[in-house]
Amino acid sequence: MYNYKIRNSERLSEEIDNLLSFPLLKKSIKKKLFETVVSDAKENCDYLTPEKLFEEKEFGVWFHTVNYPEFRKGIARYDTFILYRCQLDDNRQDVWITLE
Numbered sequence: 887m888y889n890y891k892i893r894n895s896e897r898l899s900e901e902i903d904n905l906l907s908f909p910l911l912k913k914s915i916k917k918k919l920f921e922t923v924v925s926d927a928k929e930n931c932d933y934l935t936p937e938k939l940f941e942e943k944e945f946g947v948w949f950h951t952v953n954y955p956e957f958r959k960g961i962a963r964y965d966t967f968i969l970y971r972c973q974l975d976d977n978r979q980d981v982w983i984t985l986e
Contacts, residue, residue: 888974888979890924890927890980891980891981892923892924892983892985893983894985895920897986898920915951915957919949922949927972942972947967949964949966949968951963951965968985968986
């Protein structure tokens with residue numbers, strides 16, 4: 887129904903960059919993490935009316951690397967709780983996700 891866009895992805899990118907040293911692994915975890923946030927935002931926002939989404943809404947989602955088979959072997963466990971806010975853009979098509 888809406889297009890979901892992460893406004894400040896660098897916030898989590900920097901955290902992951904500081905924790906991990908393998909570039910390919912960092913890239914994979916970031917990709918999966920952002921997919922998880924967008925998926926959770928869709929679950930939380932798709933049912934809301936545009937009027938309700940014009941007001942900023944706060945949500946949160948857990949991310950655990952052990953939940954994904956591609957990360958189970960060879961890396962330390964990475965768990966984080968991501969707070970984010972969603973707000974509908976004036977064009978009524980895009981929902982902006984702001985990471986806390």
